Amino acid sequence: MSPKEKAEFPPPSEGLLGDRHLREIDLLGEISRLLDRSLDLREVAEPMLEALSLQMGLKYATLTLFYRQTGDILIEASHGLSEKQAKRGRYRLGEGVTGQVVLSGQPIVIERTSQSPLFLNKTRRGKRDDTSFICVPIKVEQEVAGALSADRPFMEGADLQQDVRLLTIIASMIVQAVKLRRALQEGQERLAEENARLKAELKERFRPANIVGNSREMQGVYDQIAHVSKSSASILIEGETGTGKELVAHAIHYNSSRSEKPFIKAHCAALPESIIESELFGHERGAFTGATTERKGRFELAHGGSLLLDEIGDIPPSIQIKLLRVLQEREFERVGGTRTIKVDVRLITATNKNLRELVQQGKFREDLYYRLHVFPIYVPPLRKRKADVVLLADHFLQKYAQENGKDVRRFSSAAIDMLMSYHWPGNVRELENCMERAVLMAEGNVVHPYHLPPTLQTAETGGGKVSAGDLKSLVGAFERDLIRDALKSSRGNVAAAARALGTTPRILGYKIQSYQIDPRPYG
Numbered sequence: 328m329s330p331k332e333k334a335e336f337p338p339p340s341e342g343l344l345g346d347r348h349l350r351e352i353d354l355l356g357e358i359s360r361l362l363d364r365s366l367d368l369r370e371v372a373e374p375m376l377e378a379l380s381l382q383m384g385l386k387y388a389t390l391t392l393f394y395r396q397t398g399d400i401l402i403e404a405s406h407g408l409s410e411k412q413a414k415r416g417r418y419r420l421g422e423g424v425t426g427q428v429v430l431s432g433q434p435i436v437i438e439r440t441s442q443s444p445l446f447l448n449k450t451r452r453g454k455r456d457d458t459s460f461i462c463v464p465i466k467v468e469q470e471v472a473g474a475l476s477a478d479r480p481f482m483e484g485a486d487l488q489q490d491v492r493l494l495t496i497i498a499s500m501i502v503q504a505v506k507l508r509r510a511l512q513e514g515q516e517r518l519a520e521e522n523a524r525l526k527a528e529l530k531e532r533f534r535p536a537n538i539v540g541n542s543r544e545m546q547g548v549y550d551q552i553a554h555v556s557k558s559s560a561s562i563l564i565e566g567e568t569g570t571g572k573e574l575v576a577h578a579i580h581y582n583s584s585r586s587e588k589p590f591i592k593a594h595c596a597a598l599p600e601s602i603i604e605s606e607l608f609g610h611e612r613g614a615f616t617g618a619t620t621e622r623k624g625r626f627e628l629a630h631g632g633s634l635l636l637d638e639i640g641d642i643p644p645s646i647q648i649k650l651l652r653v654l655q656e657r658e659f660e661r662v663g664g665t666r667t668i669k670v671d672v673r674l675i676t677a678t679n680k681n682l683r684e685l686v687q688q689g690k691f692r693e694d695l696y697y698r699l700h701v702f703p704i705y706v707p708p709l710r711k712r713k714a715d716v717v718l719l720a721d722h723f724l725q726k727y728a729q730e731n732g733k734d735v736r737r738f739s740s741a742a743i744d745m746l747m748s749y750h751w752p753g754n755v756r757e758l759e760n761c762m763e764r765a766v767l768m769a770e771g772n773v774v775h776p777y778h779l780p781p782t783l784q785t786a787e788t789g790g791g792k793v794s795a796g797d798l799k800s801l802v803g804a805f806e807r808d809l810i811r812d813a814l815k816s817s818r819g820n821v822a823a824a825a826r827a828l829g830t831t832p833r834i835l836g837y838k839i840q841s842y843q844i845d846p847r848p849y850g
Contacts, residue, residue: 351493354382358500368501368508372404379477379497380406383490386458387478389416390501392509393429393471396516400429402450403473403508412450423447424462428474434463434495436487440478457481463494467506475501538574539722540715544707548575551704556582561654563639563699564677566706569756572677573637575706580633585673588632593625596638604646605662607636614663624661626653626670633673639699640680640691651695674699709751709758716746719755723762724774735765736772740815741808745776749783773812807842810835811849819849 357378361371368390376388387407393400402408402416418426424435424445437460440446446460462476475498477490538545555562556579564572573592580590598606605614609624625634636642642650653659658669676699685691709716720738728735738746751757761780768778776783809828817823824846825835839846 347489350382354378354493355496355500357382358497362500362504366504366507368403368504371501371504373406375497375501376404376406383477383479383493385477385479386456387452389413389476390465390473391416391418391425391429391476392473392505392512393420394509394512394516396513400425400473407478408450408452412452416450418449423449424460425474425476428462428464428476429471432464432466432471434461434491436461436491438487439481441481452478459485459487461487461490461494463491463498465498465502465505467502467509472502472505472509538571538578539719540712541718542712542714544712545715548704548706551702552578552582555579555702555704557584558702559673561673561699561701562675563682563701563703564675564706565682565703566677566679567708567754568679569754570706570708571755572679572706573635575704576633576635576675576677579675580635580673583633583673585632589629590633590635591625591629592635592637594637596641600643603643604649607646608649608659608661610662611664614661618663621661626659626672627668629672630670631672633675635675635677637677638679639676640678640682640685644690644692647692647695651692651698654695654698709754713747716751716758717743719758720746720762723759724766727763727766731766733766733769734772735769735774738774739776739808740811741776741804742774742779745779745783775808803842806838807844810838810842810844814844814846814849817849819846821846 358371358375361374361378365371372390376390379385380388385407387405389405389408390403391400392403398419400418400420400422402413405413405416408416416425418429420426421430424437424447427445428435435445437443437446439457440448440460441457443460452458456478457480458478459481460476460478462474464471465473465475475494477494479485479490538549552575562576562579564575566572576592577590580586593606595603605618605622605624607624607626609622609627610618612618612621649659653670653672654674657671658667660667682691682696682700686693686696709719717738724735724738746758753760761783764780765774765778769775810824813824813827814821816827821835821839822832825832828835
């Protein structure tokens with residue numbers, strides 16, 4: 328054979344290297360095209376690993392990510408492993424080959440896995456799978472974010488450094504996709520943690536023990552909440568506006584077996600009659616003008632949890648029929664739809680109206696009334712639980728003092744008398760508004776009568792009549808109030824109280840005697 332003829336046939340080793348080089352170029356081009364189409368690692372990882380395995384003759388290929396919050400290294404995608412095997416691939420930093428690579432940031436090659444104690448085989452690959460294992464780090468801004476690994480059938484004397492080189496190139500190509508995937512995953516973890524924290528706060532906030540009030544009337548409400556929370560019975564909460572019916576509904580939900588599921592609210596009086604059906608039951612696309620997309624209603628959103636329908640007495644008769652069907656059959660159709668949707672919802676309703684009277688007037692369906700009235704809970708008005716007034720006022724005082732950054736700590740004796748004598752037509756909501764105003768008005772750390780709204784300053788018990796009295800008596804009442812406050816602050820020490828008021832002990836003693844104030848109870 329002539330020298331020219333020999334040149335046309337390269338040595339076997341050179342042919343193999345040339346063939347590998349072409350396969351690598353094809354592979355890198357295919358991965359580049361995948362990344363051009365999407366940087367979502369969930370979309371490109373498996374096709375990439377499949378292409379890598381086919382082009383390079385690999386038995387297995389895996390992509391693992393390191394989650395900084397948990398310290399776990401998990402298989403994100405794989406080729407050649409079953410879903411069950413991939414789930415077993417969980418490592419800690421420094422554990423096994425993958426853990427060592429992520430910890431050190433350096434590639435590791437295991438020439439023969441069957442003879443290496445470092446190869447843990449957590450994915451439980453076949454006993455006959457004697458392979459060479461190559462693992463390289465994936466680095467995002469000098470920080471190791473995961474690892475890319477490959478298993479090829481064991482071959483004596485194989486040049487595995489070529490695989491290290493190729494995997495390192497691929498790892499650098501997918502860095503951006505890995506970075507985005509890790510940011511998304513960690514964002515989801517943060518949202519899950521925040522969601523769990525908020526649920527825990529809600530559960531803590533709305534448990535019956537934390538509804539403010541120790542009166543006998545409220546103890547009865549707490550007992551009813553405890554009895555009904557664990558059941559799935561429909562509940563009707565009755566009471567005047569501002570008594571805290573929604574708070575009771577929260578307490579029932581968060582003390583029930585549905586506490587981890589949604590708690591959805593709908594205020595029937597605030598929803599126009601034209602859209603209330605769509606709000607409660609949802610609608611299909613094109614059901615009416617403006618319905619450009621399908622929409623889930625409150626019943627679907629509350630599936631598995633609880634739905635509060637506030638002001639149920641204002642619901643239109645046409646909706647009452649559909650509501651009755653949901654309560655009886657646990658199913659409905661969306662507006663404009665024919666598909667029957669089944670739901671598992673615990674219905675809690677609330678009203679400030681007398682539903683029995685509405686039934687007698689023909690404004691509320693009798694059969695629906697009895698469906699809702701399975702377990703009624705009556706929340707008493709504030710005027711019937713006077714023992715809770717100061718407790719509630721102190722609670723709101725602390726709340727708004729903290730929110731507004733003010734050092735308002737307590738009420739004067741006259742202010743307490745005024746709070747106790749008022750009839751509170753607006754109930755707890757009115758008291759809360761009064762306390763927010765008092766905190767904003769107060770200049771020191773004590774709330775005085777003149778910090779309270781005029782309705783309280785001019786009203787007597789239950790009647791709202793204007794108090795009689797000339798200027799001298801009104802000034803005297805104010806002075807008496809100041810002296811009592813000073814004695815409270817000084818714990819009955821007249822000299823200290825005098826200094827606080829900017830007067831002498833002799834003058835203060837005279838005033839104490841004139842107003843018949845006994846300092847001893849303040850000690």
